[in-house]
Amino acid sequence: MRFEISKVLDAIEGRVCTDPSLARAVVDLAEVIRYQDIDGGRPASLLRLGMVIDALSRELEEDSVQVYAVVHRALLSDADLTSNERMVVRRWADDGLVEVLDNPGDRMLEVADLLGLPVLSRVRFDGLRGRFPWLVEQPGRVVAPVPGAGGPVFIAHVGGGHSPVAGKRSPTGVKLLARQWRCPESGCALFGGGGGGGAFADLAGGADRSPAAQPPPSLRNGVPTCPRHGARLGDGGPRPRTEVLAVRVGGLVRRRFVLSEEQPVVAGRAPEQDGGIMLGQWLNDEARRWISRGHVRFELRVGEVIVTDVSTNGSGIRPAGSMVESDRIPLAPQQSRVLGENDMVELYPGVQIGRAEELPTGAPFTPTSVMAEAPTMAMRLPRP
Ligand SMILES: [Zn+2]
Numbered sequence: 253m254r255f256e257i258s259k260v261l262d263a264i265e266g267r268v269c270t271d272p273s274l275a276r277a278v279v280d281l282a283e284v285i286r287y288q289d290i291d292g293g294r295p296a297s298l299l300r301l302g303m304v305i306d307a308l309s310r311e312l313e314e315d316s317v318q319v320y321a322v323v324h325r326a327l328l329s330d331a332d333l334t335s336n337e338r339m340v341v342r343r344w345a346d347d348g349l350v351e352v353l354d355n356p357g358d359r360m361l362e363v364a365d366l367l368g369l370p371v372l373s374r375v376r377f378d379g380l381r382g383r384f385p386w387l388v389e390q391p392g393r394v395v396a397p398v399p400g401a402g403g404p405v406f407i408a409h410v411g412g413g414h415s416p417v418a419g420k421r422s423p424t425g426v427k428l429l430a431r432q433w434r435c436p437e438s439g440c441a442l443f444g445g446g447g448g449g450g451a452f453a454d455l456a457g458g459a460d461r462s463p464a465a466q467p468p469p470s471l472r473n474g475v476p477t478c479p480r481h482g483a484r485l486g487d488g489g490p491r492p493r494t495e496v497l498a499v500r501v502g503g504l505v506r507r508r509f510v511l512s513e514e515q516p517v518v519a520g521r522a523p524e525q526d527g528g529i530m531l532g533q534w535l536n537d538e539a540r541r542w543i544s545r546g547h548v549r550f551e552l553r554v555g556e557v558i559v560t561d562v563s564t565n566g567s568g569i570r571p572a573g574s575m576v577e578s579d580r581i582p583l584a585p586q587q588s589r590v591l592g593e594n595d596m597v598e599l600y601p602g603v604q605i606g607r608a609e610e611l612p613t614g615a616p617f618t619p620t621s622v623m624a625e626a627p628t629m630a631m632r633l634p635r636p
Contacts, residue, residue: 264302270467275320282324296332307404316507321350348441366425366468370416392417432463433485435478464492464512498608501534520547557591570596
């Protein structure tokens with residue numbers, strides 16, 4: 253049982269990040285883990301974060317969605333959590349996967365404002381509507397996770413909608429995210445050399461954190477500040493440009509990844525390269541036989557996404573996402589091509605990669621649950 257819980261927590265770990273390009277909503281971890289009405293279990297449980305992430309995944313009709321979690325420092329020693337859960341949150345903090353603050357204040361809304369993200373919270377934030385007009389202007393920017401028949405569902409505080417709605421990055425957010433920042437505190441997991449690495453360091457945080465993945469600074473009196481240390485951040489020069497690409501298998505977006513100018517990314521059945529995008533787990537036997545370990549390589553050069561086939565069997569380009577067979581342009585092994593705005597590269601029929609915003613969703617959606625390792629475990633937890 254304990255082993256299974258830790259597997260679920262590992263799965264949840266892959267769904268928290270502070271990467272501005274990948275986070276799809278903001279949560280306050282201290283709030284979410286206390287939604288006792290969702291499962292009737294312990295006063296606080298980290299598994300509820302997984303349930304809320306699953307709900308977001310269902311709403312966005314996309315797998316592997318990630319959330320930006322703001323964490324009150326007191327949570328690291330919260331006696332309502334198990335010691336294992338506290339250890340896990342501490343690890344996330346060390347790896348920069350979550351933002352730990354002595355006093356979160358309105359940081360959750362600031363992050364949502366700078367990144368244009370929806371907020372998953374039961375708090376109404378009435379007093380902050382002057383500072384963040386989108387709280388009223390964009391119904392759905394704040395949705396409350398509430399119990400539903402098949403897990404949590406969302407209800408908007410304003411306007412009565414029920415889907416989390418993304419906005420645009422605020423002008424301040426655009427400016428802050430054009431630069432990379434350095435925290436004077438040594439070992440700052442958010443704006444520095446990073447902490448201890450860990451299993452998912454290559455995805456989001458830790459020692460190898462790319463400057464392109466830095467979270468948005470906090471603005472205090474107009475000064476970019478480290479939200480964790482309260483220290484003024486130094487300007488480390490322009491931030492590398494990025495494009496967010498998405499993998500679609502069988503009509504469903506399975507995951508997004510960030511391509512930055514800093515280094516190419518290889519996608520395939522099981523790429524050997526660092527930071528490679530592994531597709532094997534989503535492929536049927538035929539696709540697995542066809543697709544090479546490393547199949548296509550993406551590079552970002554002067555704003556253009558260049559795709560190179562590095563496979564044995566070749567690929568194809570779907571111009572403007574067209575599914576008409578005669579439109580498909582073959583991409584032979586070792587051949588390169590600039591990926592047009594709406595183009596997708598097709599590694600095998602039904603296995604495509606393109607810009608995240610352009611990928612149409614399609615088929616009826618059944619997301620893979622982050623809780624899949626133990627679907628009903630949250631329900632079986634002992635009541636207090
Ligand atoms: Zn710092």
